[in-house]
Amino acid sequence: MRKIRRAMRIHRIFIAQELKRMMEYKGDFIVGVIGFLLVQCSNLLFLWLIFANIPSLMGWSLDQIVFIYGFSLIPKGIDHLFFDNLWNIGYFIVRKGDFDKYLTRPVNTLFHVLVEKIQIDALGELIVGIALVCVTLPRLGVEWSVLKVLLAVLVIPFATLIYTGIKTVTASVAFWTKRSGSVIYMFYMVNDFAKYPAAIYNEVVKNIITYIVPFALTAYYPALYILTGENPLFNIGMTVLAAAVLMTLGVIVWHRGIRAYESAGS
Amino acid sequence: MKRKLKLYLPFINAGMQETATYRVNFIFFLLGEALACAVSFFIWNAVYNSGGENEINGFSFEQMVVYIVLMFLTNGIIGSDASWSVGEEVRDGTIAMRLLKPVSYNSTFLFQEFGNKVLTEIVLMVPLLVIAELVRWLISGAVAFSVVRFLIYLLSCTAAYLINFFFNICFGFLAFVIKYLWGANMMKNCVVGFLSGAIIPLAFLPAGLRTVILLLPFASLNYTPVMIYMGMYSGIETLWYLGLQLFWMIAFWGLSKLLWRLSVKRLCVQGG
Numbered sequence: 290m291r292k293i294r295r296a297m298r299i300h301r302i303f304i305a306q307e308l309k310r311m312m313e314y315k316g317d318f319i320v321g322v323i324g325f326l327l328v329q330c331s332n333l334l335f336l337w338l339i340f341a342n343i344p345s346l347m348g349w350s351l352d353q354i355v356f357i358y359g360f361s362l363i364p365k366g367i368d369h370l371f372f373d374n375l376w377n378i379g380y381f382i383v384r385k386g387d388f389d390k391y392l393t394r395p396v397n398t399l400f401h402v403l404v405e406k407i408q409i410d411a412l413g414e415l416i417v418g419i420a421l422v423c424v425t426l427p428r429l430g431v432e433w434s435v436l437k438v439l440l441a442v443l444v445i446p447f448a449t450l451i452y453t454g455i456k457t458v459t460a461s462v463a464f465w466t467k468r469s470g471s472v473i474y475m476f477y478m479v480n481d482f483a484k485y486p487a488a489i490y491n492e493v494v495k496n497i498i499t500y501i502v503p504f505a506l507t508a509y510y511p512a513l514y515i516l517t518g519e520n521p522l523f524n525i526g527m528t529v530l531a532a533a534v535l536m537t538l539g540v541i542v543w544h545r546g547i548r549a550y551e552s553a554g555s
Numbered sequence: 556m557k558r559k560l561k562l563y564l565p566f567i568n569a570g571m572q573e574t575a576t577y578r579v580n581f582i583f584f585l586l587g588e589a590l591a592c593a594v595s596f597f598i599w600n601a602v603y604n605s606g607g608e609n610e611i612n613g614f615s616f617e618q619m620v621v622y623i624v625l626m627f628l629t630n631g632i633i634g635s636d637a638s639w640s641v642g643e644e645v646r647d648g649t650i651a652m653r654l655l656k657p658v659s660y661n662s663t664f665l666f667q668e669f670g671n672k673v674l675t676e677i678v679l680m681v682p683l684l685v686i687a688e689l690v691r692w693l694i695s696g697a698v699a700f701s702v703v704r705f706l707i708y709l710l711s712c713t714a715a716y717l718i719n720f721f722f723n724i725c726f727g728f729l730a731f732v733i734k735y736l737w738g739a740n741m742m743k744n745c746v747v748g749f750l751s752g753a754i755i756p757l758a759f760l761p762a763g764l765r766t767v768i769l770l771l772p773f774a775s776l777n778y779t780p781v782m783i784y785m786g787m788y789s790g791i792e793t794l795w796y797l798g799l800q801l802f803w804m805i806a807f808w809g810l811s812k813l814l815w816r817l818s819v820k821r822l823c824v825q826g827g
Contacts, residue, residue: 316735317735320742324738327745332754334749335754342602342759343606346602347605410738466579468577468580470580471581471583471584475590481591481594482593490597
């Protein structure tokens with residue numbers, strides 16, 4: 290208990306520090322958020338232009354697709370907001386020898402790296418995601434129950450941890466290779482598949498994004514449960530399970546990596 | 556001419572070595588990009604399966620697949636990181652070192668980038684073109700490859716790359732105003748991506764809007780070479796769009812020179 294309270298206090302201090310830094314560069318903040326907003330807008334424009342030509346995409350209406358798309362942005366945005374620093378491990382921190390700093394501090398290294406920075410650009414994704422869900426949800430005629438509301442909210446942190454877990458495992462590769470930014474990038478790009486109904490892919494792709502790099506569990510399956518109310522054990526349960534497995538794997542690979550880590554001299 | 560070539564050869568060499576050093580990273584990066592291609596393949600597959608029509612806005616499914624593959628290739632050929640390099644140099648002051656040397660500022664970047672990509676793009680081009688042609692052959696049953704069109708495609712790509720390069724140099728000078736180049740770059744890439752047809756063929760846009768967008772410099776980047784390769788343009792149209800590319804190339808070249816002159820006057824390197 291005392292440990293958790295200490296961790297939370299450290300986290301608060303880091304965030305306060307970050308906010309101070311951000312106030313110094315207000316222009317950057319606006320540029321970053323608008324940048325991510327634009328990216329989402331161009332993807333939506335793409336969907337809208339496609340639907341000008343077809344009534345439904347393999348039985349999915351525009352509203353349903355936009356709902357899944359919006360839902361996918363929420364865990365993605367939360368991970369991006371809080372745990373963006375893992376990209377820096379892959380691109381710079383290890384290569385430049387700056388990782389030594391973390392090893393000398395009296396906190397867990399992974400925890401320290403995760404909470405050290407927040408990336409406010411992510412608000413561009415989060416705002417769009419929440420807005421899309423709010424706009425489409427009333428139009429979809431979803432039947433609500435207490436259980437469904439509870440599961441829908443509960444699944445979001447687990448979906449977020451799927452992102453964080455995958456990033457932790459791939460970022461750790463840098464401990465062996467000095468640079469793993471592109472490895473993170475490659476795996477992270479798989480989340481592009483998750484924005485659309487998994488039903489449009491063939492079996493191979495579907496299995497990969499469900500069981501191997503399970504980004505479909507961050508959006509499509511939970512959204513499917515919200516829309517249809519079917520099969521919560523798989524649609525929600527698998528997300529929770531995948532999050533637990535990936536985070537555990539992330540922690541193990543991270544600590545093995547640190548044992549193999551040799552500081553890069555400069 | 557010979558003296559010039561000798562002067563810039565080391566930059567090409569440096570560019571090639573840079574790529575060689577980070578080749579593993581490059582391959583992973585490429586795989587990530589290829590995944591995005593795969594996503595759009597499946598989406599278009601679903602679109603053509605649910606539309607009931609064989610052709611949407613002049614594109615059959617087969618042509619759409621060729622379009623995706625060619626966009627991937629063309630993006631690689633004409634892509635430029637110049638805005639990034641210039642911005643970083645302005646920010647950390649290394650731009651001062653370049654000012655000391657008796658070489659053209661723009662040209663050093665140009666040759667370095669040429670060295671960066673010449674090998675990788677040639678290696679990439681062969682399999683990607685084979686895939687595109689295989690798709691065309693499998694579905695339509697006829698070999699559609701034309702050497703003339705391929706050569707015009709290469710010419711058009713060269714023009715497109717130069718437009719993109721000079722445009723990016725101009726954009727890089729924004730670093731004098733905006734400090735957060737990463738965000739600004741993302742904004743630029745997103746807008747350029749859409750307006751250049753990398754996300755959806757411009758033929759899908761409403762007619763009025765399309766006419767305007769086709770005249771903008773961004774359509775001259777990816778869209779023109781890809782449409783030429785696919786044989787979507789008639790002879791007259793091809794000439795018209797090549798002329799437009801030439802116009803934008805000269806325009807951005809001039810603008811980059813102008814901005815360079817203005818910026819150097821304003822340049823004030825901190826520390827160093």
